[in-house]
Amino acid sequence: MRAEQGQVLAILGPNARGKTTVLKTMAGIPRPGSGTVETSGPVGYVPQGHSAVFSFTAFDIVLMGRARRVRVYESPRAADRVAARESLGRVGALHLAERGYAGLSGGERQLVLIARALVSECDTIVLDEPASALDLRNQSRVLAVLRDLADEGMSVVMTTHHPDHALHIAERSMLMVGPDQQLVGDTRELLTGDVLSDLYGVPIVAADVATHSGTRRLAVPDFGRGVR
Structure with a gap:
């Protein structure tokens, strides 16, 4: 294949x-x-189902996709935050950035998860x-x-x-x-x-x-x- x-x-x-x-x-x-x-x-992976235990925003979820670009014990940089916003915009979901992930609809969550995969630069x-x-x-x-x-x-x-x-x-x-x-x-x-x-x-x-x-x-x- x-x-x-x-x-x-x-x-x-x-x-x-x-x-x-x-x-x-x-x-x-x-x-x-x-x-x-x-x-x-790099390969980006989007699971079939996903739920957040903590009160993360949609932006937080996408920013997690930069993990492979952030060194151990470092916090995401300004460039990582810009990339996360650009990734949300790429899937037409930038307006969801500050909304709580747990409160999003199924379709909105899926767009956020796709943005999280994309921000890894896959x-x-x-x-x-x-x-x-x-x-x-x-x-x-x-x-x-x-x-x-x-x-x-x-x-x-x-x-x-x-x-x-x-x-x-x-x-x-x-x-x-x-x-x-x-x-x-x-x-x-x-x-x-x-x-x-x-x-x-x-x-x-x-x-x-x-x-x-x-x-x-x-x-x-x-x-x-x-x-x-």
Whole structure:
């Protein structure tokens, strides 16, 4: 598997297939038991869920991303604070800087965590289901930020349970079929109804649909009998 510069790579598959393990291994937590991971620079990691024990502001959370740039026993410098504000601005969340992190919505927290990863000056950012618990509007916001980062030249790798998210922003996808079986390829070519149906064990139809922004490929699962 290779994460190309300026592209989004989506990793899909049922639970317990190792998607999170792949991301953590790419970020160096932990080191792989076998094989190698090669990176062109620092990797920023955004976990699936995160909560703060203390009353940190959003700015404080982002500033923590400068840890690798601050020497032991030193406090963040003025340049680190400037970088934190710039990172918040980069994801459109500068207005959240002085707000308490615990009081932010799920979408706002996710933007802050992305900013924390970016402020580490990473070349690659890996995200574990970045839009899984968000409402539709915040899903759109987060996906747009990730697409923008790739367009700026960053390598973006994300796991998702939503094929639509991969079809919307990812050039390439990897399907975790089994412990020793993965499929990697162009997203639109790989994420067909038949392939997704086999992967998840439910009927899924993939079709091109006219939307406000143009024709898009959507994947629709058939969950069986529902409300009549």
